[in-house]
Amino acid sequence: MSGELRLTGLTRVHGRGRPPALDGLDLAVPAGSCVAVLGPSGSGKSTVLRLTAGLDEPTRGSVHLDGRDLAGVPPERRGVAMVFQRPLLFPHLSARDNVAYADRVRGAPRRRARARAAEFLDLVGLAGLGDRAPRELSSGQEQRVALARALAAEPRVLLLDEPFSALDAPLREEMHELLVDLRARLAPTVLLVTHDPAEAAALADTVAVLEAGRLQQHGPVAELHARPASLSVSRLLGGRTEVPGQVRAGVHHSPLGALALPGPVADGPGVLVVRPEAVALAAGHADVTGTVVRVRYRGLRPLVTVDAGGVAVHAELTPGDDVVAGAVVGLRLPVAARHVVPVRPG
Amino acid sequence: MSGPPGARGRRTGLLLVLPALVPVVAVVGAALTSALLAALGLAPLVGEPRLTGAAFTAPADQLASAVPLSLAIAAAATAAAAAVGLALALAAVATARRSRLLGALSAATVPVPHLVGAAAMGLLLADAGFLPRLLGVAPEDWPALVGGRWWVAVVAEYAWKESAFVALVVGGVLASRSRSYGETAAVLGAGRWARFRTVTLPLAAPALGAASAISFVYVLGSYEVAALLGRAAPEPLPVLAVRLSTSIDLAARPQGAAVAVVTAGLALLAVVLALRALRRLAAWG
Incomplete structure (x- = not known):
């Protein structure tokens, strides 16, 4: 379930004459590790995930997963899964069928897909809530289902785009504990985007600080705190x-x-x-x-x-x-x- | 003291729709009541009022052919409009960022009156019309699309006009939701067709169902296109109702009212069935 991700010279220009949203990013995410991309809004951090997932095309640069260049590979064949800021649970499916979605579109029989979905719901602490419609879940439960749905797709890289920023503080803490627990059990490769230094510190092995589309510094969070490479890194980390x-x-x-x-x-x-x-x-x-x-x-x-x-x-x-x-x-x-x-x- | 919030919300909601509701209920209620009274013999043009079901039984043969014909025309036109409208909406949403031309073109159809549409469709599809001339087909070799057995021109006009309406309604819903859900499905491994089948179509379903139901009921009760482009017999319900209601035989006029009541009853039944189906869909929408 864990692959090695390598981004090389990744650049994205949204329109002619506009400054690049992302400018020559080099970043390695070793298998089984969690790297946080930290930056203020508009720094290009969500662009990193969209390019990795194949939802946008890079202007320059490449995305390699386990050594394979993903240029031209559509999102559905990349072996990545993504959790967005909003849970985006399919409203016409129950929580269980949402989690079973990836298996179903790959052709697994309904019964087997649902059995596996129940396991993943159990993993995120939602056993017994599979029959509920998304609108019957709280925001924290919805985001847990979204996480279970992404994990059930068995991605080689899990992309998290500020998935907990819409939750209030106690729920966010709960989700952090859950993610730490999931990492210990499943060891997925995780690329996390956040604007919250505390979240990056709580979840990631290393943190890459992005500002105006450029990588400012990448290293363990303690190093970033103690020896920031620039004033902007220092300020971003408090x-x-x-x-x-x-x-x-x-x-x-x-x-x-x-x-x-x-x-x-x-x-x-x-x-x-x-x-x-x-x-x-x-x-x-x-x-x-x-x-x-x-x-x-x-x-x-x-x-x-x-x-x-x-x-x-x-x-x-x-x-x-x-x-x-x-x-x-x-x-x-x-x-x-x-x-x-x-x-x-x- | 104020009531519970739910009850208060309902009351406020009712007050807000009241200005729209009152004229509709007044007009439709008055029309239906007078039609029902006339059909039941309680409001005769001459003579004493007398309760009778004769106006319903007298045109029974004509009703027997008009009901299935009207239902078939409405169903065919609605199915075509739903399919074309959905395709237009999908195309408009897919290209929304590149071009608004498609949306503008499909929306341009909406303000064209049906009468003008019917006239245009007649000029286009008749055996001496524009299309056979363009294709170089002799009038005698051209199929009877206007006034023919299969009501092709009538269905085509309704489908053309209603598809723009369907596209507008469905496009509005898809524009705000389909991209984010589509991307979610893509990163979960769903290819283009799977995304359409498992995400786009279910997301569009409530709006598509509602727009189709409105379109169906409209076509069922609409007169002018069937009168202009249809054949003389059998007649669909609205054409039959208008002919009987304006007949020089005063005894036939209650029969016109009876046909109108039957049409309204069918429309009401269609609305009830559609609402029941939509409630299931809208539960998640």
């Missing part, structure tokens, strides 16, 4: 502190002062980025001292903005770290969490 300055001999000089860097960095201008969750209140020695200008809360965690010499430093503190606006605080920026993004010309 990084907020950006301190312009100069790097000299492995030290970043800025209005925050001289801050030593963890590894070798080329001398020259560079923007220091530090993840908000890495920043902590300093008990003793402080790397940075400033005035709290804003306090918000995410659950119990205070999200604090500190003005340090005209530079905003953002920190996600631990519950119980009660600070108030106007207070002067010292912050620790752990050396390992400091990362410098080169300044791009232009």
Whole structure:
């Protein structure tokens, strides 16, 4: 059920004179792995899936599945299945017949297709709901049926196009758990598209960040968090502190002062980025001292903005770290969490 | 205090359709009531009102041939219109992004009156018409399409006109839904024909059924095309009703009303059957 997907130089221009929706994407999805394509809306991430599924033709580039070039192969013969943002269950079929659809169009007898469909419904936790019409299901159940239907097609690659973004937060969590569970049991190759970094982190082995149709960075999510290749990657993953300055001999000089860097960095201008969750209140020695200008809360965690010499430093503190606006605080920026993004010309 | 939301919603819905409902019920109700009264002898042009079923029994022979003929014409025209309309809708949806010409062409047929359509069809299909001349066929060798045994011109005119209506209704439904469901089916392994059979056709079915039912009832009760392009005997129901209702024999006029009542009854039956079938389809639509 798992194949190896390789996208090479994949480009799609929707109309003459328009900028490419996708520009020379190279991406490998090893068999049995889950790669998330992360990007803001309009970044071309859904285009990646449509080109992979064969729903659109690439302007340039190729899609290889298990080494076979899929150019000119229609969607129904590609061995991929796709779950869309909307469940798109066929309204005239029951939940069971929706899941049995792929088997039926391949000519399997109704009885066998329905028996297999019941197994897949069981797999997504919907045993006993097979007789229901799609309109009798909740939105979470509908998306589970859509997932079961795609899995029942036994694709070599499962394409997920923001399949959980229309669900509310608890349901989304539930679906994430389900997908993790399904990955452990079936080991499908998954290419997931999402605009939610938390979803990418929860589900994917590696994350490919896409912006304006171009691949910005591809790697494990921890690497993307710790060492973003650009400010846009840092911002997309929730990084907020950006301190312009100069790097000299492995030290970043800025209005925050001289801050030593963890590894070798080329001398020259560079923007220091530090993840908000890495920043902590300093008990003793402080790397940075400033005035709290804003306090918000995410659950119990205070999200604090500190003005340090005209530079905003953002920190996600631990519950119980009660600070108030106007207070002067010292912050620790752990050396390992400091990362410098080169300044791009232009 | 307000009532339960369901009841309130129904009441609001009823109030909203009332302006459309009142004139329809008034006109159709008045027409049907007067036809029924006339047919039952309760509203005679001369003499005393007397309840009788004579107007229904007197033209029994003519009714016996008119009912199957009218049903056959309506069924044939509707089947052709449904097939052509569906094909037009599919073509329009498939090419919607490239060209609106097809949609415009099929929609252009809708405002053409049936009378004009009938006249055009007569000029086209008659034995001395445009088509045999174009094809170089002598009038005596040309089949009797106008006024012939098989009512070809009548069925063709209705099918031509109603197919545009079917295409418009079905195209509207398919335009909003067929692409996303079609793509879903494709990535699940359904080829072109399987997609048409298992997705497009079921999606179009409620709209196709409703448009076909309207078309069937319309053709069943429509007069002018059958009168212009049909043969003198046997007559379909509307032609028979009009001839009897305008007869110089005043005693025949209640029979015209009786034929009209029978036609209305058949139309009503068709509507009830269609609604029952559509309710099953619309349950998922």
